[in-house]
Amino acid sequence: MADTADGDQPKEVELFVTGFSKACKLLRVQELLTEGGVDFVRVERSKGTRFAFVAFKDAKTAEENKEKIECIKGGKGFLRVGETRKRKRKAEDDPENERIAKARREVRTARAVTCSLADLTYEEQLAKKHARVLETVEKLKRLVRVHYRRQEKQFPAWMGDGGIEIEKVVPSPQIEGYRNKCEFTIGRDVDGNVVVGFNVGGTRDGLRFIGEPYECPNVSDNMKGIVRVVTAVLRKSTFPPFSGYTSSGFWRICLVRESVRTRDCVVMFVVSEKEMAVGGAEELRRASDQIWELCKEENVFVTGITYQVTKLLSVALDRDNAVIPLRGESQVREELGGLSFHVAPEAFFQVNTSGAEVLFRRAGEYAGVTSSASIFRHQSASQMQSTGSDGQRSGKETESGEAARERRTVVLDICCGTGTVGQLLADPSDPNVTIVGIDVCAEAIENARENAKRNGFSSCEYVAEKAEVALPDLLERYVRPDTNIVAIVDPPRAGLHKNVRKALLNNTRIQRLVYVSCNPNSLCDDASFLCNGSDRSDAFVPIKAVGVDMFPQTPNVEMVMLLERSKDRDTSDE
DSSP, X not given: OEEOOOSSSOOOEEEEEEOOOTTOOHHXXXXXXXXXXXXXXXXXXXXXXXXXXXXXXXXXXXXXXXXHHTTSBOSXXXXXXXXXXXXXXXXXXXXXXXXXXXXXXXOOOHHHHHOTTTTSOHHHHHHHHHHHHHHHHHHHXXXXXXXXXXXXXXXXXXXXXXXXXXXXXXXXXXXXXXXXEEEEEEEEOTTSOEEEEEEEEEOTTSOEEEEOOTTOTTSOHHHHHHHHHHHHHHTTOSSOBOBTTTTBOSEEEXXXXXXXXXXXXXXXXXXXXXXXXXXXXXXXXHHHHHHHHHHHHTTOOOOEEEEEEEOOSSSSOOTTSOXXXXXXXXXXXXXXXXXXXXXXXXXXXOSBHHHHHHHXXXXXXXXXXXXXXXXXXXXXXXXXXXOGGGTOOOHHHHHHHHHHHHSEEEEEEETOTTTHHXXXXXXXXXXXXXEEXXXXXXXXXXXXXXXXXXXXXXXXXEEESOHHHHHHHHHHHXXXXXXXXXXXXXXXXXXXXXXXXXXXXXXXXXXXXXXXXXXXXXHHHHHHHHHOOTTOTTOEEEEEEEEEOSSTTSSOOEEEEEEEEOSSOOEEOO
């Protein structure tokens, strides 16, 4: 065992622990130790090694935890406490620690990290995003082309030039202060001051520097006001912010969700579970009361404060723990496309409200189910008509969509969240359209049901289940000979689960699929699987794609792609 501190206080002690898999990341090492009941202070581990240095508050605690460590399964066997290895460990604030000094020098501003296109004109930003859409489509073609070559099959016709219609990127109606949700990290800046903002640099072993968001153009003035108030209060708190470097600290996240349309705003704190029983609960309530009163004094609108406790070793929301109200409301009322939605701070909802209306209007056009009474209910006739690069459909496509709406239509809203997409596309008074929403999150499904009731929808069903499990039964119940089935997927950044992709491909009654994606890379992976039809004649074919700028000032772009079931696999000589 190696002592790591000097003085009259108990010496911090390190154990050299071996037996980890080389692929095991630092966070997983911390989780293994926590799950095994090991009462450690900090873990340090070099990438690609099988060992780690585990620090304890004193020699007695280290000795007591040896047996617990050796009962934990690591890589191919159980962990072992190895021979003592003495090393000179440099403290976090040691000026001679070159690794940390280098990290401090390389820190960027929050504006540079989160809004890397902010110094370009908006036209230049859109041009870059259109180029990314083109790259995504080319990548999709390349992935499918490789599969066909391996099978020694001719390429499908859509892989030739002009095979997929690509529209120009649709601009956002609002390009500054548009974010309705920000997840701010509570930590320290390069000078050691408590800061509420964004991660702007750090080291591989968990040390993070946080930058203030005041120069970020995508953050609203009201949110910046909240950050100022919270920062002032937490700098006086006796409880420190959480540090991944030491795996200790109380304050972790300050999440803010607001609606400029309803002037609702809920602040949610994420705090460490360990400190709640030793004064943390009282400190949380004291700080919240102070923040509530200061926001009133500063003319910053806040309608609720909530919190969540976590025992995770990372700075992240804990999906397994409940959100508990402290002051005021616990949800935000949001208005979108003439409908009303109640959204919890942590729930998924498009971060750009006005941009979401543009996005879902285009998704509705692709789906062929949008009627004049749905998302266009509060739009003028001139706004409803799109021309040229704004995506006017051909006469043939329009006729096809109208013909589809004359029949009974079932909209499968997969990964539906709070039900936003399906409810925006449908008309509550149209008896020919039924919404069927599927999401694995039971709380989101409950919100979807409440939102449907609030917005006057009766012809709908929401199921809390994995899509691959729920789809076969739902299709059996809803599909009739005269039924038009349209699937809409709006998955998280990681894309669709492989079993969901298989279910979509194998259920041939799904003839049209609209894929809404915030990550072009995952869109490529999913679409290439759905379109890999060299060994089947009924795979999907990409028809058209468009980018929608949901994230001005950043390189990110939302994409909508229409895929239809292939009935005749023409081939190309490409």
